[in-house]
Amino acid sequence: MDRELAETGHLQALLSQLGAALDNYLNFTHPDALQSGVDWKRQLDRPLPERGEGIEAVNRALIDTLVAHASAIPNPGFSGYITTGGVTASTLALTAASVSSPQRYMLTAFNFVEELSLEWLSQMLGIGHLKGVYSSGGSVANLVALGGARQQAFEGIGIDPASEGMTGRGGQRPACLYASDQCHHTIQRAAGVLGLGRRSVRIIPSDGSGRMRVEALERALAEDRAEGRLPVAIVANAGTTNTGAIDPLRAMGELARAQGVWFHVDGAYGLPGILDPRKSVLYDGLELADSVIVDPHKWLGASVGVAATFVRDRDILMRAFTQEPADYLEGSMQRDEPERFDHSLDSFGIPYFDFGVELSAPCRGVVVWSMIREIGVEGFRQRIVRHNDMALELAEIARAHPQLELLLEPTLSICCFRFVDERIDDLNAFNQMLLRQLVRENRFMPTSTRVGEALAIRPCYIGARHAPEQVAGLVDEVVRLGNLLLQAGDSG
């Protein structure tokens, strides 16, 4: 049984070794993975091994080669995109579940916290009127929500799109979704996957703050109705990925309700912003939402792979996503719940696998549960206020500094600014160059976006490791590099 032992045991010793390496990794004293790429590529690039090396060798390779040359994303200086490294509570929860509860279903303690954590999350984020289901990320979470919207819209014209499809008698009716020009592209993809088509997403212009122009939405709706198109959903951003803008939720939600159209709020990044008492007013109207998504793996600090869709009524998700009635799971003859539960295998519990696109799925609720138990609502509020403060502080510095320009007042924890100097001809090219140089140095790693025509340096503070000192550090480096580039005479 030596091989079996190696395949299935020794967790304390192996996790302890790995934990030491991870603690060391979290000091971030190592160079960027690519800067040491020749070595690790040589070590990894092997043909398919016929014989195994055993678990000790694998753990050593994980520690010495993989972890040692891993991602820059968890680094406190990384403020690009909207992704971060998971917190310790998340890692512990994932590790525990991966061994002792490989599935979210059955009547176990892990299954219990799947629902409990969804309830906690909805209460904490001001959407207590909705019920949730986890999935692996914002893309799937939006897909699930819009699957519910598709179901409602087509049922409204007498068609069950999930069962009958849309290529039969419903097919003559082109569908429309409405989202602003700031919406995440995953909205288009979801429309594509659902058979509505990416082009069915009507792009509504936003104002100078990145908020949807509701009067344009109203016009588009009227136009499409007049031409016989079927409105499926109005999609609002509660925190755009580009600038953190929050759409006018109440106006959009009231319009949606008046028109009988599903109102979806994409809060993948920004929904936790509601915890900041200074910002909660921006979320006014959230109670009108038919569906809301949030990614605990963004601002709440879960390791990547944890998103949630919330809807008024999970029955509509059931109709949209059920795997045919009756034969719920392969080989299961116990379709009817037994008269009483004597064993954890007696029931699957809440049929999460019928509310989305996954059957087998890891336990994600335990991750959210562990994070909320660790720091409580108050801990999240403090973290979110701190991140919003960081964006505000950066905005103030940029406003005051002669060589910096604030491009947009921050809504949440994103701040868009750039380096300026009268000697620069092409500010976009210059800031692009500056940003590349900055990232090369591996200490401060924001990404960019556009604000109007301007290329912006765009830090987004969402990580548990994002602390106030990163603001001054980033500013100092941007100013230093900008002036170095100016001196080098290469002003784009």
Add this chain to the structure above:
Amino acid sequence: MDRELAETGHLQALLSQLGAALDNYLNFTHPDALQSGVDWKRQLDRPLPERGEGIEAVNRALIDTLVAHASAIPNPGFSGYITTGGVTASTLALTAASVSSPQRYMLTAFNFVEELSLEWLSQMLGIGHLKGVYSSGGSVANLVALGGARQQAFEGIGIDPASEGMTGRGGQRPACLYASDQCHHTIQRAAGVLGLGRRSVRIIPSDGSGRMRVEALERALAEDRAEGRLPVAIVANAGTTNTGAIDPLRAMGELARAQGVWFHVDGAYGLPGILDPRKSVLYDGLELADSVIVDPHKWLGASVGVAATFVRDRDILMRAFTQEPADYLEGSMQRDEPERFDHSLDSFGIPYFDFGVELSAPCRGVVVWSMIREIGVEGFRQRIVRHNDMALELAEIARAHPQLELLLEPTLSICCFRFVDERIDDLNAFNQMLLRQLVRENRFMPTSTRVGEALAIRPCYIGARHAPEQVAGLVDEVVRLGNLLLQAGDSG
């Protein structure tokens, strides 16, 4: 920074404590979670906490409450459905990635093994002509493959379904998918999600061994063609969930090719069976597949959340799943690859996020890489042969035993049998009762299925912990319980 430290550090000490608890859990001396359910429910069922308890308390709760009352699935006696507990290599890989590489993209060692592991997997499983992408499970993996099929079929009639949708000019043309009555219901769900409709899946009858009747497939195709329907895909099982049957892949693949229809092979469970030299002939024709899926979290022993879709040409997945051209990722202005790579953030590498439904996604390749490095192809072959042997041994015992009936010769590692006795009136009700009693005892936990009209007790051996002694143990218990129930006079 005490709170920050608690949120982000201490991994060695915490993982060591948790590892000890997990090693203890893997002794399986604890009662079933539900049998001790009153206590843990009381401990867990709390209102949303305003204040946090800190990471040490969370780890204790994970250990004392969650892990201690976790799932019966990883137990070596659990042989129900097609799910199992992950092996140690998988847990180590997940834990490492969750901290040091929260995303699969960027130019890091983790990103490198994402592709390397897909190549290894395809070579090991006889589908080296295909390229892969990971997702979270078989349902999504099938959805991705059938998204490719939808794309090819509609492009063939001049429509881009992902971009234009199918509710416009393509909408008049009902689509068809073909799968046997033994196919997994996730095929229907995928058709529903994709807007083809669950009802578009034409169910083709199978023979007494659970293999699709190809002549019936041929008739259905001809009929649909005559009536103007658009064939989208022929779906074959390489190991059905009910009995492990493998469809006649060559005959189906040749028919698909002759008809110009996408040929998809669902090998979620059974594809690794090709490693057993006695079984590889059953996979003849696999090279005709346009797409194949396999779930490393089934027979290969990964923790749940790791599936792979393989296709001839990832470009078709790109067209089916891209998030609109150009703006690949939020805030990214570096659409053009820089002239050279100086930093791991310079490129996303292979755009896996355009080949499926996820953008953010955890590293799954490292899990597969770690398992293959640990035991090699030879180790997997031994494990799979052992599991197939277990099903064969059970079949032999059942054939020889006067109180057991073998209901179907095993194809792979599933064996369908039942308890029989001339005194029993209703064999189905009796075996159902027997199975419930068996599972209550928490030592042997198969599930059931139907073979024809007969309710079968159906163990499925796929776990690294499934060892030969489980066969005799299960038989002894089934016979003992059967006779006990007979004595109790309750013969159904």
